[in-house]
Amino acid sequence: MTAFPFFIDLKGKKCIVVGGGKVASRKVEILSRFNGDIVIISPEISHKIKLLKDSGRLVHISRCYESSDISGAFMIIAATSDTLVNENIYKDAVNLGIFVNVADDPKKCTFFFPSIVKRNDLVIGISTSGSYPALSKQIRKKIDSIINNNINEDIMSILKESREKVINEIEDDHVKAEILDKVLEETVFTDSQIDIEHFKIRMNDILQKYK
Numbered sequence: 767m768t769a770f771p772f773f774i775d776l777k778g779k780k781c782i783v784v785g786g787g788k789v790a791s792r793k794v795e796i797l798s799r800f801n802g803d804i805v806i807i808s809p810e811i812s813h814k815i816k817l818l819k820d821s822g823r824l825v826h827i828s829r830c831y832e833s834s835d836i837s838g839a840f841m842i843i844a845a846t847s848d849t850l851v852n853e854n855i856y857k858d859a860v861n862l863g864i865f866v867n868v869a870d871d872p873k874k875c876t877f878f879f880p881s882i883v884k885r886n887d888l889v890i891g892i893s894t895s896g897s898y899p900a901l902s903k904q905i906r907k908k909i910d911s912i913i914n915n916n917i918n919e920d921i922m923s924i925l926k927e928s929r930e931k932v933i934n935e936i937e938d939d940h941v942k943a944e945i946l947d948k949v950l951e952e953t954v955f956t957d958s959q960i961d962i963e964h965f966k967i968r969m970n971d972i973l974q975k976y977k
């Protein structure tokens with residue numbers, strides 16, 4: 767299976783993670799960065815998961831998985847150390863048409879977790895579709911280091927605002943595209959570090975010029 771990158775809104779969607787070990791912790795940490803409604807089912811949980819639980823980011827059901835647990839789930843992750851339990855979770859999910867990820871068996875995944883580079887709304891997902899996860903990780907590290915500081919959380923939020931301005935204030939589609947590219951050229955893709963105030967002034971200058 768070659769995975770299609772399906773960028774979706776997880777807010778308000780029930781994401782069940784079964785298991786509370788190393789792998790479950792990594793999956794939970796990712797889901798929490800994307801505001802999923804996380805439910806953990808596991809008799810034991812890691813320190814990392816406990817911290818997320820204490821800060822109200824997830825609900826913990828402290829026992830082994832039961833088939834009825836899956837009801838209402840958008841997705842379920844089988845990350846236990848018990849292959850048989852993982853397999854049962856897979857069957858339950860497939861029966862109900864729920865997205866399922868079985869951590870110890872790519873053939874039993876209807877979706878994969880990618881390696882992720884994230885800066886605010888900019889999300890880069892990398893996957894080898896199960897062929898070589900360590901390659902995804904290495905590429906993620908390389909991309910992370912080449913996306914320089916000019917694409918940070920603040921800049922992404924200002925870029926979004928600026929685009930809205932351009933879309934609302936400029937009618938001609940060609941001019942719109944030209945301005946949007948010019949903004950990037952003079953901010954994100956310059957070698958120099960951008961100062962936020964300078965960016966805002968530059969943005970206004972560019973807009974005025976085209977009005």
Ligand SMILES: C[C@@]1(CC(=O)O)C2=NC(=C\c3[nH]c(c(CCC(=O)O)c3CC(=O)O)Cc3[nH]c(c(CC(=O)O)c3CCC(=O)O)/C=C3\N/C(=C\2)[C@@H](CCC(=O)O)[C@]3(C)CC(=O)O)/[C@H]1CCC(=O)O
Nearest residue numbers: 870872878879880881893894895896897898899902903906
């Ligand atoms: C990308 C990432 C996302 C994440 O999990 O966060 C992710 N695995 C990561 C790392 C990693 N995983 C493993 C190693 C050790 C080296 C090795 O074994 O290769 C390393 C490297 C390391 O840890 O250094 C072991 C492993 N992984 C899978 C199996 C089962 C199997 O293959 O049978 C086994 C053997 C288990 C065992 O030994 O029993 C299966 C899957 N792992 C996936 C995702 C999905 C495919 C995505 C893709 O192909 O790109 C898929 C199919 C299902 C899924 O989990 O969604 C994350 C990097 C995050 C980052 O960027 O840091």
Ligand SMILES: NC(=O)c1ccc[n+]([C@@H]2O[C@H](COP(=O)([O-])OP(=O)(O)OC[C@H]3O[C@@H](n4cnc5c(N)ncnc54)[C@H](O)[C@@H]3O)[C@@H](O)[C@H]2O)c1
Nearest residue numbers: 785786787788789790808810830831845846847851869870
């Ligand atoms: N996909 C990946 O990226 C990846 C990477 C490494 C390992 N794995 C696989 O993922 C699985 C989990 O690995 P780990 O290192 O997190 O294991 P772990 O031993 O650290 O954690 C297993 C967890 O499962 C819980 N558990 C056991 N039986 C359960 C049940 N019936 N119901 C609910 N919870 C139960 C345990 O309490 C424990 O918290 C293994 O099968 C491993 O081969 C996957």
